[in-house]
Amino acid sequence: MAHAYTPGLKVLHEAKVDKDRILPLKGDVLVEKDAHVDPDDIVARTHLPGNVQMLNVANTLNIDPTDVKDVMLKQPGDKLKKGDMMAETKGLFGFFKSSVIAPIDCTLEAISPVTGQVVLRDAPIPVEIDAYMSGTVAEVIPEEGVVIEADAVFIQGIFGIGGESRGELAILTDTREDELTADMIKAEHAGKVLVGGSFLSLAAYKKALAMKVAGVVVGGFNYFDLEEILGYTLGVAITGSEDLVTSLVLTEGYGEIRMGSRTFDLLKRHAGKFTSINGATQIRAGVIRPEIVIPLAHEDLKGDAHVAKVNEGIQAGSLVRVIRAPYFGRIGTVVSLPAPLHKMESETMVRVAEIKIDDDVMTIPRANLEMVETD
């Protein structure tokens, strides 16, 4: 049977979700295997090396670099307070001494006899990793971190900004086609994750920031409005480190696009539950898509958790979403995947799929389809 590999986004009502919680450098893991964790629990901790200052003692004292060791009062590994004397010349008959004092609280790391420089390092910067979602510690990677596992609703968005966030899920629009407007966002939504329909304007996002909303999930947002939020033009889709009170997850893309019905219905079904979201996006190798995770209580489980299977790509009967104009955002079913190349309006010769959308059958380039992976 003809099939084609096609990227797709997951919209799963029950899934085994694994989250790696890994330190940027080796450090200490604070939880044990099989332990239950809540989102705010710290699971691993380390210290990044502090910032560095370099000071050329040879130049400051007007001596040869090879003589620096002889004038140092402190040695590598010694701790220094700002203002401590760290080097001093012998002077002439004990007079006319020159000295160098520590410009910061630091540790003396190295002395170079070649350049006459000393390396001073600030105090280490602590880094802590929390659990992000409720779940169980499935694996401990010694000195590096843990893998947290949970049975959860798992939805992937297409693009997001802001890092990890969490809060109670609140559905603000009646349908997936409605815009989430500024007047819908109120003070009572502080710390919550809001779900809208087709669109969020810049004004509405600003209101969400002002109300300290934890996160917003909507179908679309204007690309050109990102500049005002980020302070720069987003050139490549690598986000997640923005310091934003309100993370934003787009399920469909840029512009006004109604949210996929399965996504909207699934979110609606879990209104009021505690939800973890992550706006981080990286559309490169090792792709990262923004995500929405709603851990499920034992009584919510139906026992039909989605098990990742070998993806065979789209084939006749597959549910797909069109991801480029002129049918952007529409969802349909694959009727057939004809083998010969097809000439499009643009005169481009491409491999196509015939898609049934509502009652019409349309010919769409296979490359412009996205599989909707549901359970």
Place this chain on the structure above:
Amino acid sequence: MAGKELKTILATDCGSTTTKAILIELTDQGYRLKTRGEAPTTVEAPFEDVTKGVLNAIMEVEELSGLKILDGDQIIHPMKDKNTGVDVYVSTSSAGGGLQMMVAGVVKAMTGESAERAALGAGSIVMDVLASNDGRLPHQKIERIRQLRPDMILLSGGINGGTVSHVVELAEVLAAANPKPRLGQNYKLPVIYAGNDKAQKNIEDTLGEITDLDIIENIRPVLEIENLGPARDKIHDLFMEHVMAQAPGYKKLMSWTDAPIMPTPGAVGSLIEMVAKKENISVVGVDIGGATTDIFSVFEGQFNRTVSANLGMSYSVCNVLAEATLENVLRWVPINIDEGELTNRIGNKMIRPTTVPQSMEELIIEQAIAREALRLSFIQHKSFAVKLKGVQQERTISDAFDQSDSGETLVNMMDLDLLVGSGGVLSHAPRREQAMRMMIDAFVPEGITQLAVDSIFMMPQLGVMANIENSDMAESARTAAVEVFENDCLIRLGTCLAPIGKTKPGQTLLTAEFDLPETGKQVVELKYGEIIVIPAPYTAIKAKLIPGKNMNIGKGKGEVLNTDIFGGTVGLIFDGRGRPFELSHEKSTRIENLRKWSKATNEYPDTKALGGA
């Protein structure tokens, strides 16, 4: 022929967006392209395994060739019988974000630039150049290194036997930053030292323990010589060993190939260099990809390559928009379009990078962006492809009035003989006229310049074939690369004739008299603001070119030039839009001109129907 005679060669290129496979067979006419396949690259979820895209592209080759190549997830090689398997399988790759490097040199314009050239030559993206004199304080350099997290660092500095302290100072900055690689926690960052040989012991003492240090020959042993080969080779080895092995699925892919996987820019560059050398001409090559645009040039026998990270047509398409500005992209669009809608569409291409233009409007927008990506990349290339700096030049008194600094650009558009384009947007342009127009508009060739395009985007694969080192198959693979390149890959589009000089509207820029094989004697009078296309085959055509007043077509102002010119698939394009070329700032005039030129070159169907001004 020494070594084994190869009958079938399978080659793939894993681009950041698309994986391309080609099948080459030995026929009675020599090596020929049999068929090709294409599939989205699968470094992304849900696959996160590059070999899936490779298998899918090969599956297309299988379907179209009738040859059985795959046995499940295995490529059958060597051949079992004439219908089963291939003799050799090779691959290039730029997927996975490529190789991202930082380089450091004592003097930014000298060893710093040589280090940059070596890194770019090896096909890497240079994230930053550190130098003793780059104006940054040590702590700023340290912060930069920690923030960028490169895959690898190349440290150079000082001529052999020169002063030691400056390069050691740079090493101390690196050591203080204690850099961590982008991928993986469990290995040390690879650092290559290619500087003053007298400093090797000090560098070892400073960086030996905290980094994975390799010490190789100096890239600038004396001021007058660059010795880039050893650094390029070492970068390539480390790339294979450390970086590529981290990308999803590469270990498996590496185990399949009969020769080491080459970074795509390395493979294309070697092919461009080969053409320039063989024909003894000046060449510019361009490969416009999804994430980067790579430009290669050979002028005065000197090869240069630049990789413009984040100037590409999919992953980095919004960066082209940001760097070029919306106004500059729109100036190439001959239709009215809502600006907000346009930016959303471009944004959607960035987040869904593997899509293709279905409507004519989408194609026009994509080709407008491509012009800007090419233009910006070429500006970067010109500023980089310069003569060696720091070299003392002997000057005579007559030079006193015509002095230029050492380090002037080597790229002289009047000297350019051949411009070759590759990459999806050029190779797959539905009309070859579109590829020719995109290149002319972006590169603005001067005088007489031949243009060609990679027919189906296979220069990377041919490049890796030409570079196979295994003595058993090297000669056969190289012959195959050359024969397929000449017969199947390179489509000769034609020649652009663009006089330069100051002129006024309505003035004649050039009168050309030439004999065409079929239609006989022709005279073309080119006026300012016009483009004239004359269909002509790829054959030597005797021509007399008479430039207008103050105009120059290659021999000097007003000087008549008798020469051979070559047509091609498109033919001869007489470009009378002036050099320097500028588009009108007045919208309706600009759209009117774009439509006139589009019609003259048969670029698009009637664009008026798509939305008039």
